[in-house]
Amino acid sequence: MKALVITEGADAARELAAGARTLADEVVLVSFAEAPEGVADKVACIAVPEGSIVDDAADTVISLFDAEQPGIVLVEPTRRMKSIAGRLAAHAGTAVITDVMSFEGGGAKSLYFGGVGERVQKACGGVAIYTVGAGTFAEAQPSGANTVLNIAWVTPAHPVELVDRKPIQKSGVDLFKADAVVAAGRGFAEEADLDLARALVEKIGGGLACSRPLTEGVNWLPTETYVGVSGLMLSPKVYVAAGISGQMQHMVGCNRASTLFAINKDKNAPVFKQCDYGLVGDVKEVIPALVAAL
Ligand SMILES: Cc1cc2nc3c(=O)[nH]c(=O)nc-3n(C[C@H](O)[C@H](O)[C@H](O)COP(=O)(O)OP(=O)(O)OC[C@H]3O[C@@H](n4cnc5c(N)ncnc54)[C@H](O)[C@@H]3O)c2cc1C
Structure with missing residues (x-):
């Protein structure tokens, strides 16, 4: 065949x-x-x-x-x-x-x-x-x-005309290739708080991703960085879900990670049933402490 x-x-x-x-x-x-x-x-x-x-x-x-x-x-x-x-x-x-x-x-x-x-x-x-x-x-x-094989271009009967083209903001890191991914969710109350996640990314070397509400809801991060059923399906070595509740639409995009960490202030958050290691706490306290310890 x-x-x-x-x-x-x-x-x-x-x-x-x-x-x-x-x-x-x-x-x-x-x-x-x-x-x-x-x-x-x-x-x-x-x-x-x-x-x-x-x-x-x-x-x-x-x-x-x-x-x-x-x-x-x-x-x-x-x-x-x-x-x-x-x-x-x-x-x-x-x-x-x-x-x-x-x-x-x-x-x-x-x-x-x-x-x-x-x-x-x-x-x-x-x-x-x-x-x-x-x-x-x-x-x-x-x-x-x-x-x-030489192949000639076949002009379609009803072609689309390209009228404009503009670059979109890129995250800088190819999340498909990153060994470690830190994903931020709605547990980050303000855009400036994302610097905490960025500090962790820098510490462990990897890329910054997010849940969908951080892109389509508030536009804090580019659409191409959200993980889940309608976003990226990743399988890094390490995935840190920070301030993410663990809804199935997000988790299918990261549950093939080798090791999954979760940080959430609600000990009953569904993400804790799906991770390898869970830290119950506020991202504003846990992440700086993690970065310092690392
Ligand atoms: C058809 C469809 C497709 C979808 N596709 C996707 C998809 O591809 N990807 C995706 O991500 N979503 C997708 N969604 C949305 C999805 O259902 C969830 O709404 C979304 O994943 C929730 O994002 P979140 O976990 O960041 O927010 P939330 O569910 O609001 O969770 C926020 C979490 O942060 C915790 N928290 C709050 N404050 C703090 C703090 N200070 N420190 C620590 N933790 C804190 C809370 O306890 C909570 O658990 C889709 C939905 C639909 C209907």
Whole structure:
């Protein structure tokens, strides 16, 4: 069987191509960035023309899909790649199985009901399309000659015109790669209190994340730093949930951390049933004491 891998980031290209190798005999990579060396049998790099957007590459990807006829498609779960996956699935007459965490027994496992349960789904029909989260194939080793496939841009019938572009504020640290993550929640009463969390981040070396209300509610931190079912799904070595109650929508984004610490002034907060170590106390007292002790 042949696998098609569709990615926009080099890390995802490496991991998903390696994972595809465990599921298929031949791996074809479609990349919107420079492809890493030696990860696939064939590599097609798509250059998006000036004035076009990546989502409009769907027809170009479809032309490659038709030429290669893969039995399985693995897609990096970014918004743009998911948009392409949906249109590819419509073209192929199939569905997309999203946010896969592992493949077992011919099925794909993912969370559902906001993380309350897990389900295993199996694609019916000739082709299976999955969006696959980071870490699913962390152990797999990529290989391949990276033979270059030249692919012509196919202008869509109804393209989107790019009218403006502006940079968004970045947190500075790639939270997916950080070994330690300190996440702040609504237990931080004022924006200035976040400096306490920043001091802890600096001490243990890592990144600052948060619960959703600190982004969408008050805009204290960038949207790209909130963790949970509709935000980032992280699996760092250490995760410190500070002033976070432990609602399931947040915890599904961090419960794969190797060690989970919680700081909360309410000893009955649900987070204490889900952490490895819990500190009952006010973030304003506990964090400075922790920083001093460290
Ligand atoms: C469809 C849907 C999707 C969602 N997706 C996400 C998501 O992806 N990520 C996410 O985070 N949320 C998400 N939410 C929101 C989620 O349900 C919770 O509302 C949110 O996670 C709560 O954030 P919090 O823990 O910071 O705040 P709260 O629940 O208000 O908890 C604050 C905690 O801080 C403690 N506290 C207060 N003061 C202090 C202090 N001085 N020192 C120590 N502790 C203190 C309190 O005891 C409390 O436990 C989603 C909700 C819905 C409906």
